[in-house]
Amino acid sequence: MAQSVAQPTATNPVVPATLPLKAIAPWAVFFGILMLILLYFVGAEQGATSVFSGTDVHEWVHDARHLLGFPCH
C-alpha cells in the first residue's frame, strides 16, 4: 500500500494523500448506519417489514419506491 501512496513528482503533483482509516471509521460507522436507516424507510418500511403500523409511510413514498426499483407491493 505504502508505495502506491502519493509521491509528488514534477509530472504528477496532484496525487492525493490517503485519509487514515482511524479518521474515517467513526464517521463511517455512525453515518453509515444512519444512511442505511434512511434507505430502509424509503425502500422497505411497511412493505416487507414494519417498524410503524399502518400504511402511511408506504403510501407516501409509493411512487418513489416503484421508480427507484424497490419491490413495492
Place this chain on the structure above:
Amino acid sequence: MNSATVRNLLVRGMLAGLAAGVLALVVAYFLGEPNVDSAIGFEDAHSHEHEMEVVSRSLQSTAGLATGVLVYGVAFGGIAALAFCFALGRVGRFSPRATALLLSGCALLAVYVVPFLKYPANPPSVGDPDTIGKRTTLYFLMMVLSVLLAVGATILGKRLSPSLGTWYATVVAVAAFAVAIGLAYAFLPVINEVPKDFPATLLWRFRLSALAMQIVLWGGFGLVFGELAQRLLNPKPAAATSGRAVPAAH
C-alpha cells in the same frame, strides 16, 4: 485535521446527493410518472376491489415522490462520500475529481444496474402482494452481494497490479466480478409476476425511465461531488485546469 476533512467530505457528499436527487426528481416526474399513471390505470381497469386512498395520487406523484427520491439521494450521497474517503489515493493515482466520478460509475453499476438486471424495477400492478417479503429480501441480497463483490474485485485488482500491471490486473478483476455475478444470477430464484395482458411497451418504458433516473442521479453526484471534493482538497487551482496554463512537462 483529518477527521475534519472526513466530516467536510461527508457534508459535501450529502449536499451533492441532494443536488443529484433534484436532477433525478426532474427525470422521475417527467419521464417516470406518466408510466406510473398508465400502470395504475391498468390496475384499476383489471381489479374489482377498490382500496381506499390513504395518500392521494396528486400528493404521491409530487411531494411523496420528492421525499423518496431526495432522501435516497442524500443517503447514497453520504455513503458514497464515506466510500470516497476510503478510495481516495488507495484505488490509484487519481485526482479527487476523477476518483469521485470513477466511484460514482462503479456505484451506479454495483448498487443499481447489477441488481436491476436480475430483479428489475416494476410499475404498479406488476407483483403479487403475497410475495413482497421474498422479493424485498432477494432485491436487497442482490444489492449487498453486488456491492461486496465489487469491493472484492477492486481489492483483487490492487493485489494483482504489482505482478500483472494495472491493465491486466483490472481485466482480471472485472472478469472475476462478471463470473461471480453470473453465478449469483444463475442460482438466485427467478421472479416473474407480470400479469398476462400487461402492455409490454409500458413495462419497457417504465424500466427505462427508472434506469434513466439512476444514471442521472449517479452521474450528477459524481460531477457535483467531484467538483466540491477537488476544491476542498486541492484549494489552489492546478495549472493544467486554468485557461492560460503553463505548458505541462508531459
